[in-house]
Amino acid sequence: MNKIKWLLIAGAVVGSGVFGTAVGRAEDPAVSLETLDQKIKVLERKLELDAEAAEEKKKTGASVQANPDGIAIKSGDGKFSFRLRGVVQADARFYLDDQRVPLTNTVLLRRVRPIADATLSGDFDAVIVPDFGGGTAVLQDGYLDYHPLPYFKIRAGKFKSPVGLERLQSDPVTRFVEAGLPTALVPNRDVGLQIHGDIAGGTLSYALAIFDGVTDGGSLDTDTNDTKETAARIFALPFKNAYSDWLRDFGVGVGGTYGTFVGALPSYRTTGQATFFSYAANVTADGTRSRISPQLYYYVNRFGLLSEYAVSSQEVRRANILDNISHESWQVSASILLTNDKATFKGVSPKKPFEPKAGQWGAWEIAGRYGELKIDQDAFSARNAFASKATSASLAQAWAAGINWYLNKAFKIAANYEETSFLNGATGGKDRETEKVVITRFQVAF
Numbered sequence: 001m002n003k004i005k006w007l008l009i010a011g012a013v014v015g016s017g018v019f020g021t022a023v024g025r026a027e028d029p030a031v032s033l034e035t036l037d038q039k040i041k042v043l044e045r046k047l048e049l050d051a052e053a054a055e056e057k058k059k060t061g062a063s064v065q066a067n068p069d070g071i072a073i074k075s076g077d078g079k080f081s082f083r084l085r086g087v088v089q090a091d092a093r094f095y096l097d098d099q100r101v102p103l104t105n106t107v108l109l110r111r112v113r114p115i116a117d118a119t120l121s122g123d124f125d126a127v128i129v130p131d132f133g134g135g136t137a138v139l140q141d142g143y144l145d146y147h148p149l150p151y152f153k154i155r156a157g158k159f160k161s162p163v164g165l166e167r168l169q170s171d172p173v174t175r176f177v178e179a180g181l182p183t184a185l186v187p188n189r190d191v192g193l194q195i196h197g198d199i200a201g202g203t204l205s206y207a208l209a210i211f212d213g214v215t216d217g218g219s220l221d222t223d224t225n226d227t228k229e230t231a232a233r234i235f236a237l238p239f240k241n242a243y244s245d246w247l248r249d250f251g252v253g254v255g256g257t258y259g260t261f262v263g264a265l266p267s268y269r270t271t272g273q274a275t276f277f278s279y280a281a282n283v284t285a286d287g288t289r290s291r292i293s294p295q296l297y298y299y300v301n302r303f304g305l306l307s308e309y310a311v312s313s314q315e316v317r318r319a320n321i322l323d324n325i326s327h328e329s330w331q332v333s334a335s336i337l338l339t340n341d342k343a344t345f346k347g348v349s350p351k352k353p354f355e356p357k358a359g360q361w362g363a364w365e366i367a368g369r370y371g372e373l374k375i376d377q378d379a380f381s382a383r384n385a386f387a388s389k390a391t392s393a394s395l396a397q398a399w400a401a402g403i404n405w406y407l408n409k410a411f412k413i414a415a416n417y418e419e420t421s422f423l424n425g426a427t428g429g430k431d432r433e434t435e436k437v438v439i440t441r442f443q444v445a446f
Contacts, residue, residue: 068446096438159190343365414443
């Protein structure tokens, strides 16, 4: 401000001198300087008032933004915001050669999710995600986040349990329409309290939580007993800050749960959503349950790789017979972009979005996957009789091939073909009929 004042005075003096020369110094220079000084003070005050008004507008004024990440309303200081997003997935499933185990070809809305999230006072976030897919209304997510520091955050409510890798990947960005077999053994969404954060600039992340406890692959809104379950996960990106792209997106970690669970046991389904294993009606969970899931991913340029292993162990009861039953599953999936785009764990954003008039066709990707889910043989023993090989398979082996077309960041079309073969699962000691399914998806996610 002082610099402006003296620049104005200097300019005024020079100007008055020139003017005075032209008119023969018609005015007294002392009087002119006094007048100029008063004008400068008025200008200074006006500048101060303008600055105060701008600062106040910045604090109280709001802005509205619309982009591929949703519609957002933000306060001028950025401490308060509200964003509306959404996911719509329209699927079609067509089963081939299903003579022995007929399955219904169907077209359905797999997910219809409006997503509302808000930032409150800077360090507080709230997220609400209802889902109307399949003609039913459920609350998928509803939680509050407090994040005062990058390495210390608190989350409370209903959200994804920090265990399975593919489960933690956002639904719209997975490479396949349906999750692989290991996801069947890890929890989905649970109600609880979690401490989590990122350490060393994000090269290491952790999560530690206590939940009500859900069945394998399950979600819940209300607890039915006093037992609780702890969950933990640690994941490292050891080369995140490396100079070379060849190492930067390599991640490895492990997640798991431990607790006591009493109640109904889960059934396991194929990618085509057909049940291939169920416990007998008089069998329940009754005791200690644990899960562990080592996992990794690797993305470089156009290539992506994701792999995980999962073991779920549960004490199971039938009448006075109690035994610990452990199921295990693993998968490896790989993808490669056919266009000059970058593969990441968080999805693909086409460099040249679909625009035929400009000769742009979006991003194209092909993917392959193989996985297995093995049922504990003790579940079928004559002593336990927790399940029957005449109705439930003891092993599922699945391979899949898929193609993804990313028209732009929001719109995606996908098609998968998957075969799942089984050991046992049919009467007379025969194997259940191989499931062959074609699944297509039209997706809008913003």
